[in-house]
Amino acid sequence: MRALLDAYRADARLHAFLAAWSTTPAGSPVGLSGVRGSLKSVLAALAWEALQRPLVVVRSDKEDAAYFLNDLEKLLGPGKAFFFPDSYRKPYAERDQVDNANIGLRAEALERLQRDQCIVVTYPEALAEKVVTRKTFGSKSLRIARGDKLDLEFFNESLFDMRFERVDFVEKPGQFAVRGGIVDVYSFAHAHPHRIEFFGNEIDDIRPFEVDSQLSEGHVSAMTLVPNVEDKRRTEQRESLLEYAGPESLLWIEDADFLVDKLNQGYDLAEAAYVAFDGGVRPMEPNALYASGAHIRHLLLGRTYVTEASTDKVIAWQSLPQPAFGKNFTLLLEHLSAQHKAGRELWIMCSLPPQQKRLASILQDLQPDETMEIHWLDSALHHGWEDPSGPRVVYSDHEIFERYQRFRLRDGLDKAQAITLKELNSLQVGDFVTHIDHGIGKFGGLQKIDVQGKMQEAIKLVYKDSDILYVSIHSLHKIAKFNGKEGSTPVLHKLGSPAWQSLKKKTKTRVKQLAYDLIQLYAKRKEAQGFGFSPDSYLQHELEASFQYEDTPDQEKATADIKADMESPIAMDRLICGDVGFGKTELAVRAAFKAVADSKQVAVLVPTTILAFQHFQTFKKRLEGFPARVEYINRSRSAKEVRAIAEDLEKGQIDVLIGTHKLVSKELTFKDLGLLIIDEEQKFGVNVKDKLKTLKVNVDTLTLTATPIPRTLQFSLMAARDLSVMTTPPPNRQPIETHIMGFNEAGIRDALSYEISRGGQAFFIHNRVENISEVAGMLQRLLPDARIAIGHGQMKGHDLEKILLDFMAGDFDILVSTTIVESGLDVPNANTMIIHQAHMFGLSDLHQMRGRVGRSNRKAFCYLIAPPLAGLPEESRKRLQALEQFSDLGSGFKIALRDLEIRGAGDLLGAEQSGFINDLGFDTYQKLLGEAVDELKKNEFKDLYADQRGGWDPKERECQLDTDLELLLPDQYINFVEERLRIYRELNDLKEEAQLQTYVAGLVDRFGALPPQAERLMTSLRLRWLGQSLGFDKMVLKAGKLLCYFPEEAHEAPPQEVLMNFLAKIQAFPQRYRMKQKGPRISLVVDHIPTVQDAFVTLTELSSAPKIAP
Structure with missing residues (x-):
């Protein structure tokens, strides 16, 4: 983008504009006329760089201001332009109407104006709210830097004085937390909270960190702590933003008359709200909190400002908006050629590299004049323009493709108010949990228990009739929070009763049958011969480039998967899962056109008449101008229309036919059906599904569903279906x-x-x-x-x-x-x-x-x-x-997704399985399904998955550790029970050393160096993984003795050759190891193992012993 600024830097019109701005007397506006598109942002950026003074830009509304800000960020880079929004939705509204993200953006702009020559972009509603004076802001905030001498106690007191609230974990602006020599604080003037680490009475380090993960990201040398200066209950004197910016600041006001009118309307509303206020303590009067139009008009009399409204002194530019090409690339090329011949430079701004590639490829296919040079820019401003005097034209890709470009503002949502996924998955006392061996109980909290004089932490579970079970923190992998359908309540099990085991057994049998049927279908289809479609034509590229939105990575991958399937001679059967509005229909359009390009017909089957009509409109609009005839059939069409469609279909004159279940009736015959697209298959009845089975055998099939499928279930289903999952919403869609x-x-x-x-x-x-x-x-x-x-x-x-x-x-x-x-x-x-x-x-x-x-x-x-x-x-x-x-990807979306996933699993697998999900809880059900699929892949379908078999994999089995040693996170280290439990659960989910190293680094970042007990806890994890790799399913380390057990179940035990090799290794150290067998269970006994570190060293020695040649 610097190239674009450089192209305009020497422009004589710019110099005339800057001279006028610098020399016009106060009270006289400088008019700009004929400045179109984002050329306004380019001029504002150049003026700011040249005049080197703070600049306040006032646009007519929030949206225009946000786009203007985004343009400046792209032109100047980060940290130069700041947004100044309004903080309240309504004057004198109740306190929960405050938007923390907006207060943060306002504080950030004020803080930067205090110490930098920056640009602030705002709009009338935001300018209406007065701010604390520059002097008050300076006295209320605190600047700190690495190396500063600062007493920790004094720092705490200062934060209280600034009205910061002390909490356990910082989640929103205005909070701070203290853990030893570490202080976490969330200043209102920053997008992220900061972690301040003290070494004695000196600031040793300052690190920004993420609220969700609570982990640091990088380092900064200094920062300013700013309290909530927008709190309307404060009584400090206030002034307008224009006064705060100072008399030397530059002003660019789109339309001063419009601004004054808007401010007067807002002021009248504030006065009316003040009169009607009955919320307890009387707030400050409107003239103390809000700027009226008259006040701003009076201020402007003493200032020189730029305006885009008509005025006496005008600098004319005579630029034009970017023309509308209606996605007609031939017209675009003709237009570019004409501009080139007129001697103008050609610039095209593209928001993403793939878009530039696509546009360049389309223009290349149309064989342009070889002397025509295009300057490509790798970022796109909001609007393109034509500047004949420049002489240049600057076009944006999203306007060429008629795409919507969304503005982006910092999203600092008040996370503490909204329920998060972490909260949902965290365990609260009284929550239902499933223990894989004992069934459904209630979570009773984390408790310290005495095991032979050593303190340990355990999970308390309460079962039917108040039976209590304590579960070691090393067996947390056996516990899952119960997730059933929204609103459903499970039944508690009785400890020791056979009901749970029989329910598990029954489910496993039925699940295995279901998985068997699915895999068998998959195997049959892999043998069926389909049609191998040709690679993409240039028309296919043109269709895809004309899509209104930018493809998400998921869409790109799904498109590539579909094409690979269609080009292969094996019949495709792919399931596309994606939430509402994630672009599934677009994938169907692309696949349909690929089939049509090879002279094949396409059937699109939908569950409702409305959807048939809707898809017809979508397909027709997308395929307009392409050689494809689209028709639809549903019960609203007359018998005569249906007959005509049937005749044309049989003759091959219809390329894409969209319809409800009528599509599979005997009346309709396709001349050459090549692709079947099914929308929401789970909504069709048994009859339609049976007819589909016969239709699908040799025809490529694409199924779409809006109900998302959970990730763990995807892996199980991968064995039985080709699956593309879309989890990313399209960019630039307005929230x-x-x-x-x-x-x-x-x-x-x-x-x-x-x-x-x-x-x-x-x-x-x-x-x-x-x-x-x-x-x-x-x-x-x-x-x-x-x-x-x-x-x-x-x-x-x-x-x-x-x-x-x-x-x-x-x-x-x-x-x-x-x-x-x-x-x-x-x-x-x-x-x-x-x-x-x-x-x-x-x-x-x-x-x-x-x-x-x-x-x-x-x-x-x-x-x-x-x-x-x-x-x-x-x-x-x-x-x-x-x-x-x-x-778009906030916590609410993820929670909705979680509820939908449970529903989606039931829809996909049928009513009976849906019942099992409710009885067992979702996580336990998924575990059983995964086990069933694995068993089938190894036994009944071993030939089908021969290429995936890597022999016996001990990592598929869990290994439990039972010990009397003190392995825990001490209270002095982490004093919050919920947080300790969350960390235990997360540690339990780790699978390898690299993950553990990263996790430990995070703990050290948040809480300081690990104490010895926590170090031992980490070693116990390594010990479990080591035991797992050797094939053990349980290890007991008690009274200085280590016992390691192989699984009892024959199908879970290591293969004979692994056991024989293991025995041979032990025989190499007869003085150290003993083998025992009790019934079918074989165990290893090692004496004189007082610590978990000794156990780890001993098993490491055993695992690295040389294998004995057969």
Whole structure:
């Protein structure tokens, strides 16, 4: 991007502009006219570099400001431009309306203005809020650096004085934690918290760290600790941002009249809210907290500023916006050639290297003039422009491809308010857990127990009739938190009762049968001959390049997998899993076109009439201008239309036919079917599935499902299906702005009327059929001119279908419906959703319903109507807040995914297996399924998986350690029970030395050097892995003696040759080792082993002993 700045640096128009800005007297604006696209950001960056003074840019709204900021970041690099947003949603709103991320961004901008000549980008609503004065800010913040002498106690007191809150673990701005000589603190002016390590009374190190992992990332030499200077309850004097920036700062105001009007509107609202305020302690008056339009107008009289509105003194540029090419690459090339002939430089900005490659390849295929040189830029500003006087044109790739480019702001969500995945997986006292050997009990906490005079920590489990079981921390791998379907409660087992073992046995048998059937199908298909499709044509490249969004890595991989399958002579049978809106349909379009390019026909089978029509529209739009005829068939088409389609299909005149179960009826005959695409296969009945089996034998098949499949289950299923999983949401998709609100007619009316006024449509979700008409009546009363329709699952299929199709066609403004919209309905024009009684829904349902809006490049809104949060159960409250604070990959998404995975596993494997998942808990079920698949791969299907067999693998078995030594994390080292338990569980999940080294480094980073007991705990892990590698399933280290046991079960024991080799090694050290056998169980006994380190050394010696030649 520096090349672009350099290209404009010598421009005479720039110098005239800078001279005017520097010499125009105060109170007179300098006008800029004819500056189009992101050329504005280029000029702002160059002016700032040339004039070397702080610059405040005021855009007309938040979105424009965010794009302007992103442009400056790309042009100047990080740490030069900062965003200044508004901190409250409403004036004088209750405290939970504060947005910590925005307060952090405001504090960061103020802190940088305090010490740097930076650029601050803002908008009217943010400028309306006054800030503490420059002097107050300096006195309230604390700058610290490595090497500073600072008393730890004094530092603690200072943090309390700055109103920081002391907590166990820092999660949000305004918190600090102290552990020995380590202080974690989260300043409001930084994106991340910092870890400050003391050596005596000197700051030894300052490291930023991640909230989620609590691990450091890099080092900094200094930082400023800034408290919440936005707290409106503070009584310090305040001033506007323009005053804070100082009289020497530069101002760029898009439109001063618009700004003043906007500020006056905001000030009037603040005054009205102040008069109506009844929340206890009276806050400061509006003129102390908010800047009025008159105040800013008066300030501007004393300043010179740049404006884009018409004014007396104007610097004219005469640039033009980037033309719309409508994804027509021939037109683009003609246009570039004409500009080249006119002597203009050609610049194209591409957001990602693959995009540049694709665009260059398309232009190359169209054989351009060889003298035409294009300057490629590896980043893209928000808008391109044409500057004939430049002389140059600068185009952006996303505008050429008609893609939406999303702005990016720092996402510092208030993580403590939303439930996280870590919290969900962490164990709270009273949670249900499954012990693989004893069944379902309740977690009773972490307890210290005395084992022969040595203290140990153990997990307390409570079973039926209050039976207690203590489980060693070395056996944590046998315990899993019970995960069943959302809302289901399991039954506690009785310790020692055979019920659990028989349930496990029954499940294992049925699971094995299921796995057997799946693998057998897979084996048959691997033998079936299909059609080997040709490699991609240039039309295929053009189709893929015209996709509206940038491909995610998952999409790229899935596309490559599908093509490899199609080009192979073996018939494809691939399952694509991906969440709502992750681009599965696009993969289907690409696969379909690849088949059509080889003169094959494509059948797309969908479960509902609505989906058939929707896919028809999608395929038709995507394949417009390509040689492919798309048709659809469903019950809304007349008999005459169906007959005509059947005739054309048989003649081979239809390339892609989309339809419901009618597609597999006898009336339809394909001339040459090459690809079958099935959407949501689990939603079809048995009859359709049976017909599909016969159709699928030699035809390439692609199945799509929106219900995600959990990772562990994927591995088991990999043995039986080719699987592509899409877990990354598309970039540049606008996040859905989500708000929790009480039931409020004015708020509902405002949200819906705003959507209708911008030409959009809205969903109102009400999940009770008995009074849905009353709700629709209320909406009609609030919005007399709105066209409102009602849709619910108890209506006749045909009537419901008509209403949904009419809504999709834009004949209604608002659809009042039950959760039938949860899956499949795609109305890009509907971008507002109101969910009534949102607290009654599960997170996954809310997530899937909300996925119905925000499917275009328009800003989407979702309002969750719920009672006051304070009165809701904690689980409901946290669920709603997780959704409200959703980032695309935020905690809410991951939780929704977890609930969906459990549902997805049930859908995929059938009702019976779904029952087992609920009885056993998901983790235990997955373990059994994995074992069943492994056994089948080794026995019944060993020939099919011959290439995957690596002989006996001891790592597949767990090894348990039982000891009377003190192996634990002492209270003095980690004083928080929940954290100790979490660390024990995470240590249990580690599998190898490299992982352990990384984990220990993390502990040292967070808590300081390991004490001896913790060192021994780490050695015990190494000992377990070593025992596992030697084939043991249990080791006992007690009273100075080590006993190592081989498994009892014949199928789990090492093969004969491994045992013989082991015996030979032992015979090399007869004085040290003894072998014993009791029944089928063989064990090794080693005397004089007082410590875990001795045990480790002894077994290392044994494992490295030379093998005896046969």
